[in-house]
Amino acid sequence: MSLKHRLHLLFLPHEKNNHRAFLLQPSFLAILIAFYLLNQSILRSLATIKPGVLGYSSEITIAKVYQATNAERRAAGLPALKYSSTLTQSATAKADDMFAHNYWAHNSPQGKTPWDFFRSVGYQYSIAGENLAKDFYDTDSMMKAWMNSPTHKANILNAKYQEIGIGVVNGTLNGIETTLVVQHFGTPLVAPVATKDNSSKVEIPDIAAPIPEPEVLASAAPVINPTSVSKVLGAIMFSIILLLLIIDAVVTLKNKTHRVAGSNAGHISFLIIIFILLLFSQQGRIF
């Protein structure tokens, strides 16, 4: 059998492949699934064997998060939050703790709550809150994700909060290099007074010049973004299968083939919906 004929059987319907391209037959689809799962396993193993090889690059900074948060508040008719370096210390400590103990949650495996971090930096609050985000590339998409979540939005637009601190820290979580963003909201028990002792609470104007830039790791940017790898591989597989289903529909109609096979219209509709979800899915996670 010539190579051309083999390729024909692989991609096009023919009586020798029971009028269905081999690539569209369940056994080949199962092989594609196995190949995809193998790729996922390799990525996960890589994260364990060589931590830091996989990762998400990010352009998020404290200043951008601060400005975006206050922009949302202003749009809702609320006063801007004051920047608190004390709350930034607690937010940064929380991000450091998540990297140190390899977890992604409001409460640590050691039983530390967000409020423990507020207290550890000496922030006495009457009301406080915490928002978490990871794996986002830019501030806009992260803010959108928070604003789409009722609980995170409630923190950002809470009229009772007066101050905010932001931690933006790079590190390796579960073997994958990423950027963790922690927002700590609070209202101090006693309003800050303009004395020489209030260095920890500074009102920052919109230009946000005094807001520190996040720590930049000495190492280079992450080599492989695991979500992008999976997304590209998935998109290629979906495109091939969709294309073959369309070709199959054209050829069988042209040849007036009668066969027992699944509905091309059904398969195409289902896979297009999944493909749309794949393309428009977000990369980052919030908590």
Place this chain on the structure above:
Amino acid sequence: MVWHEIKHHPFSFTLLFIGLILFLLLFFYFYFDPHLQRRVIYGAGVFYFLWSLLHHYQKGDLQFSLVIEYLVVALFGALLLTGTLF
């Protein structure tokens, strides 16, 4: 071709399109909640599989080989999406 198929089974495909669009909307409605998004994707896979049984039962050509084909296609879609997103 595809349109030809849809025209011959309007009820079946209307049901499929409504169901798939509903799952699409649900996915974006739960955009902030990965746990619910995952359930929506699995739900879409199960819905598609069940739809295929109904569709071929009505057509009168429901066979074991078709059940396997739809099961694999539903798995293919659901696994590739959940594997990428979560």
